[in-house]
Amino acid sequence: MALNTLVLVVAMTVALGASAIAPQAAAPQREPDVIFVPTPPDVVDAMLKLAKVTSSDLVYDLGSGDGRIPIAAAKTYGARGVGIDIDPERIREATGNARSNGVADKVTFRTDDLFTTDISPATVVTLYLLPSLNLKLADKLMKDLKPGTRIVSHAFDMGDWKPQQTQTVSGRSIYLWTIPQPSQRR
Numbered sequence: 001m002a003l004n005t006l007v008l009v010v011a012m013t014v015a016l017g018a019s020a021i022a023p024q025a026a027a028p029q030r031e032p033d034v035i036f037v038p039t040p041p042d043v044v045d046a047m048l049k050l051a052k053v054t055s056s057d058l059v060y061d062l063g064s065g066d067g068r069i070p071i072a073a074a075k076t077y078g079a080r081g082v083g084i085d086i087d088p089e090r091i092r093e094a095t096g097n098a099r100s101n102g103v104a105d106k107v108t109f110r111t112d113d114l115f116t117t118d119i120s121p122a123t124v125v126t127l128y129l130l131p132s133l134n135l136k137l138a139d140k141l142m143k144d145l146k147p148g149t150r151i152v153s154h155a156f157d158m159g160d161w162k163p164q165q166t167q168t169v170s171g172r173s174i175y176l177w178t179i180p181q182p183s184q185r186r
């Protein structure tokens, strides 16, 4: 693991421990697996470009934070979007952001656990989680998503499941995979 990635993982994990003991206005159904750290706008743009998002796509952001990825997909490409976050406070914030950006008709947000929620309608999935969470999620992505669905992850890869493309944007790595036909699966 590169040093800057390691620093990021440690920072996100340590902050998660601190957030578990801080008082919270609206408590999630269970503790988030990773804290909210937003993807910078230029990296969001690059992720959507790497996935070749169009107006035909339905973009799911798993752990959607303030909603910036599905909102950008709707504003820039006319795509539809769904954001899933376990923290109801984030969902409230993202829903407000969709309204203030004029895309509330295209983007919805729901409070749910990304490991159990239905992701099967997605044509593009975006991730900014942690290495361990990507590894835990890989089987669900492969099982639940349709062939041809693109997955883009900010900062973290999926171990043995090698990406078909990797880019560096403002010092951040982004990775692309496409769900293969059943006959070509691992």
Ligand SMILES: C[S@@+](CC[C@H](N)C(=O)[O-])C[C@H]1O[C@@H](n2cnc3c(N)ncnc32)[C@H](O)[C@@H]1O
Pocket: 031, 032, 033, 034, 035, 036, 037, 038, 039, 061, 062, 063, 064, 065, 066, 067, 068, 069, 084, 085, 086, 087, 090, 112, 113, 114, 115, 127, 128, 129, 154
């Ligand atoms: C690093 S932030 C990424 C936010 C956004 N995707 C972005 O790139 O700007 C991770 C988000 O995942 C959410 N999260 C953590 N564990 C989750 C889980 N099990 N199910 C759904 N959301 C989760 C957190 O509340 C947080 O908002």
